[in-house]
Amino acid sequence: MGSASAVRPPEAPDATTQAEANAQPEAAAQWIDRHTLAWKADDAPAGTRTRLDYGGPDGDHLRLTPVRGGLTDEQRAKYPHLKEYAAFTVDPRDRARVPEAVRGRLVVTQRAADGTVRKSTGVQIPGVLDDLYGARAAKAALGPVFGADGRPTLSVWAPTARHVELELDGETVQMRRDDATGVWSVRGEHGWRGKPYRFRVQVWAPSVRKVVTNEVTDPYSTALTADSRRSLVVDLSDRRLAPRGWDGLRKPAATPLGDARIQELHVRDFSVADKTARQPGRYGAFTDGGSDGMRKLRELARAGTSYVHLLPTYDIASIPERTRDQARPGCDLGALPADSAEQQKCVGEVRDKDAYNWGYDPLHYTVPEGSYATDPDGPQRTLEYREMVRGLNESGLRVVQDVVYNHTVAAGQDPRSVLDRIVPGYYHRLLADGSVATSTCCANTAPEHTMMGKLVVDSVVTWAREYKIDGFRFDLMGHHPKANIETVRAALDRLTPEKDGVDGKRIVLYGEGWNFGEVADDARFEQATQRNMAGTGVATFSDRARDAVRGGGPFDEDPRVQGFATGLYTDPNSSPANGSQEEQRKRLLHYQDLLAVGLTGSLADYTFTDSGGKRVKGSEVDYNGAPAGYTASPEEAVAYADAHDNETLYDALAYKLPADTTTAERARMQVIALGTAVLSQGPALSQAGSERLRSKSLDRNSFDSGDWFNALHWDCRAGNGFGRGLPPAWDNEDKWPYAKPLLTAPALAPSCTDIDGTSAAYRDLLRIRATEDAFSLDSAAEVQREVSFPVSGGTEQTPGVVVMRAGDLTVVFNATPEEQKQPVRALAGQDHALHPVQAGGADETVKSASYDARTGTFTVPGRTVAVFTGR
Structure with a gap:
């Protein structure tokens, strides 16, 4: 130094x-x-x-x-x-x-x-x-750091600043600059604990072409006042912020990433409509063991769900944190017709001032969001966040945090711009003309720059060490350098129970490895994209099987484009976008190839016979011009049929299945779609409530659509969320001609029998996945040896049916409306029977599935996933 x-x-x-x-x-x-x-x-x-x-x-x-x-x-x-x-x-x-x-x-x-x-x-x-400055500044401890004597030191990296002062509780304190690092710091007194502070930074600001003095909060804040107006001098090791039993918290047994079964959940969605919750919409709802929501989560945990993935819970820019400041719709939403445009209009009038947002608009990366706490003004949110983690752990679930380091809500001199008002022009990725790149939706950060990369690592480590987070899901991870994610992995691996209170090597990492924008195709660095992350042990979402199951893609002009689990060729709808019968058949068989690759964990080198009868590798199967298989290990692909983005699975089925499809048949197709992810090799994720036919009334992008369109309904008598009005015009109006006739259709209002039956059938598949080692293979070599698709590419291959062998198990996905017989000649003479979980389970239809040992033929009812065991 x-x-x-x-x-x-x-x-x-x-x-x-x-x-x-x-x-x-x-x-x-x-x-x-x-x-x-x-x-x-x-x-x-x-x-x-x-x-x-x-x-x-x-x-x-x-x-x-x-x-x-x-x-x-x-x-x-x-x-x-x-x-x-x-x-x-x-x-x-x-x-x-x-x-x-x-x-x-x-x-x-x-x-x-x-x-x-x-x-x-x-x-x-x-x-x-x-x-x-980078090499030396990267070693600096930033933010509030407390010494052994209990005195805090406050430090901020501001190498281009002409002057930096600390504004502490209304007083001005001078700071000193270290010329080797560009860090300004000051050592405080014991009495500084709990006091609000900001930095006063005098700096040249290119965006306004003048020297400015910015009063700005600490990028390394550990606590905040309400609405993020001031940082607070808070020590996260303060015993008053630790809930009962925090130091000795016993977590559920760590589930390796390759065997992770993940439920994606939004804090407010989970409980805001739960009449049995004592703290609806807050962290505290996860500590309320007697609520309907927590009972359902425990059911999922007992069936095999191992992680709850929380949508962003850091400090969010767009939500007023005090309840009294949160606007509410000023109309009787429930009294309006199911296909009305009035609900979305009423919600839209307050959407920028209400209590709802998904939270992909980070303000401070390492402080819990205040609107989910009973008191947002101070460190109470830290205590309650930790209580939430404890509550989920005690319910048998580990916790994944959704993190969004790829952008900030604002840049330049915007009042919500923190990083850019301290070091203008550094933390964000600039285009050739010097403007801030916005391909991620907002002001793109630049983790390829040393100190932005450091912020990512330091923030993740803080969440892991101080909040005992068990995993991280990186939003738009492809906008990060691969090296940055590997540095995060290495930093977590260094955390030990003895030194840090957590075992960092057991923390899972996965993210969106999409390849687009100004960084696409490694234009600026080797990205953390799907193909590039092969061999790292960090997983990426695999959209290949998702699109094959649902049909088309998330941005189709006509939402009725069908796929494997939505009736393509086997139960066609009226959309001309699906093409001729022969085109549908050809596309369906290709979708079955994509699904086969997905079931292996999207392995690049997995070899099988495709629908054309040719021996191919996963990487040789085409997915919109890209390889379908791209991983080196099955743990590196997250299988899923739906997530918070795009329409829920139920809503996709509403668009895609023929209009006269009954709710009972829709429920069975929902289980098939979910089953393709649950029974894949590698981690599997589902959106919370999909197992209960969750709908958002056809809203494809509900990030700002309020509680009315987003809330989870744990009591089936409240419905599944369908028919709550036309989805908001600001991102769905082009789909209104397709949506309006559906919202009042009786065939789309599921009963309690449909909802509870889907949930029970899904849990049966979870139990099979959790108890059968054949779905938890560790390596590509094991998958190649143990997994096969015995009727693929032959004359006996049936459009709409996929047969998979996994060890001694045989899985038949029958997405057609009719019963199907699937002969597997190599198994003739061997004994097989329906898996005991399904044979004694909740789905009466699957119990009629049978096996003829003489011919090796499996018979499976229409719209059914059946798992058979060898005997």
Whole structure:
């Protein structure tokens, strides 16, 4: 560490003319290390001088010299998106002033011999900041850190700031800058505990082109006042924040990722409509063992569910945290017709001010959301969050937290912008012109930058150590570098029960490995995408089997496109989007190939006979131009039929199955679709309530649709959520012509028999999965040896039926409306019987499934998943 320097006085205003300011509409140059600036500049005439102006009363600048041949091979490898840029090196005589220059207003200019500015642009600085400070700053402890003597030290990384002060409980406290790290810090007193604070940061802000003084909360906050107005000096090891038995908390036995059975759940959805919950919509609802919701979760845990995956629970930007400030719809929603547009209109009038949001709009990454606590003003939310974790653990469930480090809710000088108001232009990923990339929906962060990557790691470790979180699901993980996720994994692996109170090696990691946006195809770094994560032990969601099961894709113009579990070819609807009968048959058989690959854990090298009779690897099966199989191990693909994104499974079936399909038949197709995930190799995830035919009244993107469209209904007499009005126009209006005639259809209002029967049949499949080792194979080699599809590719292959062998088990997925006979010649003469769980289970229909040992033929009723055991 370098020595700390005294606080620098504020500099004089930048001596830049208004004309020069107007000539700088972008930041197209990138300062990638202390010696090198990359700029896609045209060849300049002889006599042109290039320089980097950084303001000040004397027009301070650094001289730049063009580098013949451009960037070095090493620089091109580090910045592949800049490989065609010209390179300029900082004159050796000026290099000592580089740390000073990065704190000013940066403009690179080309000037003619007479001094006239030919061309100018602003400068992006993440590379040079990482080069100057990254290695040492990455080792710094940021945020509030309490010493052995109980005194706190508050530290913030602000290398470009001209001055930083601490505003503590209304008083101003000076901070000191460490020139080696760019960290400003101050050591406090015992009396600082519990006090509110902010940083007052004076810094050049490119977004407004002036020096500003930002009063901003701590990115490393551990506690907040209500609505995130101030950070709090809180020690998470304070005994007052530990619930009963916290230090000795006994967790359910750790389930390896490859065998994880995950229920995806939103904190508010879970209990806000539960009349038996004492704290509806709050963390405390998970401590209420007598509520309907907790009884249902315990049922799932006993059947084999091992994890609850909580949608975002960090500090959310869009929810007023005090109950008194939360708006409510001003109409009688329940009195309106099932196909009315009034419900969504009424919900929409308050959606920016109500208590509901999914929470994919992070404000502070490492503080629990306050609206789910009984008191959002202070550290009570920490205590109640820990009580929630304890309550779920004591119910037999481990806890996964959904984390969203790929974007922030805002950037620039927006009041909700935390990171960018401390180090402007650093924490976010910038496009070629210097604007903030928004491909993730909001202001994309840049975990490829050292200190953003550090924030990700430090935050995850804090949640694991201080809140005993058992797993993390990374939103849009493909926007992270693979190296960043591997660093997270390594940091968790270092946590031990003796030192940290948790076994980090047992913490599971998975995420969305989608490949899109400005980082697509490894444009800037090796991404944490589906294919790239093969071999890491970190799982990604596999959309291959999901689309095969449901049909089409989530963004189809016509939502009636059918798939394996929605009647393609075997029970066609009226949509012309499905094509001719022959086209449907061909597509259905290809979907069955995709499903087969999915059932193996999306293995790239798994070899089987496809529907055309050809021996292929999983990676050779086409999925919209990409390989269907992409993993190296079955634990690396999360199988699922639905999640919070897009229509719920029940709503997808509502669109896709023929309109006259009965609710009982819809319920059976729901079990088939869910069963394809439950009985896959590798982890399986389902959206909470899908086992109870959960609907969101056809809303495909309910992130801001309020409790009316989102709430879970544990009492079947309240229905399943279908027919609560036309889904909100702001993201569903194009589907209204398809939705309106469905919402009043009697065939789409399930009975308690339908709902409870689906739940029971799903739990039977969970029990089979949890108790049969054949579904928990550890390696690709084991899957190749133990799993096969014996009628695939032959003349006996039936469209709408998939037969899978897994060890001594035979699974028949019959998605057709009729009973099907499936001969497996190799099994003739061997004894098989319906699995005991199903033979003694809740589904009366599956009990009629049979096996003829003489011919090796399995007979399975229509719309049924049947599991047979060898004897």
